[in-house]
Amino acid sequence: MRTLRIKAVLFFVLFSLASIFSQEPKNTITSRGWSFGLGGVSVYDEYLSPLVYTGTVFRADYESMHFISDSNNKLSLQQTLMVSGGMTDNVAKTNSIFYLALRPGIGMHYHFRPMANLKILVGGIWDLAFVSKYSFNNGNNPYSADFSTQINASFIAQYLLNVKKFPIMIRYSLRSPLAGVMFVPEYGASYYEMFTLGKLGNAIHFSSLHNSLAWNNSLTADLMLKKMIIRLSYIHDYEKHHANSLHFESMQNVFSIGSVINFSIFDRGKRKAPASYNDINK
Amino acid sequence: MRQFLLFLIAVSFASCKMSVEEPSNINDYKTNFESLWKIMDEHYCYFTYKKINWDSIGNVYRAKLQRPDTLNYVQFFRICGNMLSELKDGHVNLASSFDVARYWKWYTDYPDNFSSTILYSDRYLGKNYYIAGGFQYNVLPKSAIGYIYYGDFSSSFSGANLSYAIGMLGNCQGLILDVRNNGGGLLTYAEDIAARFTTQSLTYGYIRHKTGTGHDDFSDPIAQTLTPYATGSIATNWVEKPVVVLTNRTCYSATNDFVCIMKQLPNVVIIGDQTGGGGGLPMNSELPNGWMIRYSACPMYDVNMQDIEFGISPDIKVDMSTTDIAKGVDTIIETAITYLNQHKVN
Numbered sequence: 001m002r003t004l005r006i007k008a009v010l011f012f013v014l015f016s017l018a019s020i021f022s023q024e025p026k027n028t029i030t031s032r033g034w035s036f037g038l039g040g041v042s043v044y045d046e047y048l049s050p051l052v053y054t055g056t057v058f059r060a061d062y063e064s065m066h067f068i069s070d071s072n073n074k075l076s077l078q079q080t081l082m083v084s085g086g087m088t089d090n091v092a093k094t095n096s097i098f099y100l101a102l103r104p105g106i107g108m109h110y111h112f113r114p115m116a117n118l119k120i121l122v123g124g125i126w127d128l129a130f131v132s133k134y135s136f137n138n139g140n141n142p143y144s145a146d147f148s149t150q151i152n153a154s155f156i157a158q159y160l161l162n163v164k165k166f167p168i169m170i171r172y173s174l175r176s177p178l179a180g181v182m183f184v185p186e187y188g189a190s191y192y193e194m195f196t197l198g199k200l201g202n203a204i205h206f207s208s209l210h211n212s213l214a215w216n217n218s219l220t221a222d223l224m225l226k227k228m229i230i231r232l233s234y235i236h237d238y239e240k241h242h243a244n245s246l247h248f249e250s251m252q253n254v255f256s257i258g259s260v261i262n263f264s265i266f267d268r269g270k271r272k273a274p275a276s277y278n279d280i281n282k
Numbered sequence: 283m284r285q286f287l288l289f290l291i292a293v294s295f296a297s298c299k300m301s302v303e304e305p306s307n308i309n310d311y312k313t314n315f316e317s318l319w320k321i322m323d324e325h326y327c328y329f330t331y332k333k334i335n336w337d338s339i340g341n342v343y344r345a346k347l348q349r350p351d352t353l354n355y356v357q358f359f360r361i362c363g364n365m366l367s368e369l370k371d372g373h374v375n376l377a378s379s380f381d382v383a384r385y386w387k388w389y390t391d392y393p394d395n396f397s398s399t400i401l402y403s404d405r406y407l408g409k410n411y412y413i414a415g416g417f418q419y420n421v422l423p424k425s426a427i428g429y430i431y432y433g434d435f436s437s438s439f440s441g442a443n444l445s446y447a448i449g450m451l452g453n454c455q456g457l458i459l460d461v462r463n464n465g466g467g468l469l470t471y472a473e474d475i476a477a478r479f480t481t482q483s484l485t486y487g488y489i490r491h492k493t494g495t496g497h498d499d500f501s502d503p504i505a506q507t508l509t510p511y512a513t514g515s516i517a518t519n520w521v522e523k524p525v526v527v528l529t530n531r532t533c534y535s536a537t538n539d540f541v542c543i544m545k546q547l548p549n550v551v552i553i554g555d556q557t558g559g560g561g562g563l564p565m566n567s568e569l570p571n572g573w574m575i576r577y578s579a580c581p582m583y584d585v586n587m588q589d590i591e592f593g594i595s596p597d598i599k600v601d602m603s604t605t606d607i608a609k610g611v612d613t614i615i616e617t618a619i620t621y622l623n624q625h626k627v628n
Binding site: 042044049050051052090091092093094095135137138139140141186187188189190192193196197199201202238240244245247249251 | 317
């Protein structure tokens, strides 16, 4: 009953936060981007195996960004979602681990404009990360899940480049966790103990730079064509953490392609675009 | 500013590489041997209980690799398998693409105490028995005793399978639950079946796990609790009338755990031979060359915190006699029939 109550409160808080952040202020341009990519992934999970597994990963990224109000062009809201999955093998190709990752996040950035065409965004992102790994040959330790929620420092630099009047938005972003909470199973605990007997033991840990390190890098080029914006990205995600004498590490290198849409509904659709409005891209 | 940004991008992309290094030659014998020895040293749970000096064993078998150029991969596999056999543990296996190293003396050194030819003769189960999931069952001929054979705890069944099997034998005076030659499977199946033979929750044993790399780094014992099955319309839980569980040395792992549970129940008697054991919940790892290693990881205990790695003694010890076998008689089943006839509930 107590667990149910905690879940209900947690759901209510998350739903309320999502509702608040998903409301877009009037007279501001919202930029939304989707991209889909293919690349390589390396996975090391000491609970499952002492070996590094490598394979191919499919990845989808979504990002939405807009200023928090029509009178503010310094502070923006960002929502992100990353989904990736792939099959990895050990070097000898005698076993496989299925890898699936999901990471939604929400954050805010302050915009600096140090020179023409260059914008620097500095802020923080709160995210949830869920990574599921299934080893096909393991018996009572076939599955490992990384579950964490973290506050991340976020840095974005974007530069508008004009190549013979053809505008290209070059953007580099870096995100790195500062503090949070993560789930790590006890060193030799079986999933029978954790999930059948319900004894997690010392599985929930405070995480910070002493036991968790990640760099989520991406370099994108938004090609601004006449009728659409094409996004080309190179993404490099690296993450490692350790607790309970267990070490975990993963790395993704992905090339992706997608599109960006900038839109707004002025005064909730009651009038046409005003002479001036708050554009997230400026 | 531009130079700073370029520097930041270059550093952040280049600085991230996997910190875990893979061996340059995954097939090197010494590398794989040391990996195997270390995995067992850090994860195997019975070194202290079995009084095993793993350092010494490692030195003995490491010496056999002094001239690796004279070995082929089959010989190397045998050396590794022989080292693991020193642990005398049926849950320890090394699996390659061409062979599985194993230790089977926990049952090969003892009488079989089971004959499928006799079991499926007309004297006992016959040919027209019922099958529900992994259960084979019927009323024994010329008796009012129900008989269920369950030969594999990996063999799946539903709650309805179990309800119908128990329900169709519900008018019998007693029940024989035969788990001989059952080498184990899922612990949850053991609990699912045992839950039909009680109406009260009870602690039947404990389990621990390693919390670090030391041989004695264990968690506190975690209680294993049996929760009675919430009965439906098909059958009530079998708690009023006597039950006999038949065992032999091939009862291992989850079957061993099942016998550990059933032994706690007041209307249940264990008849046959001691179980084979296998009290350590196994987990898996692997060597750089891809050979899979399975090892006992989490020791399990009975309700008195006695280790069940070496098996559980029956309440009534009986072996199948050669005279009976020659006549097509299963001494253990006959002992169970006699017991149930003597303990009828009026």
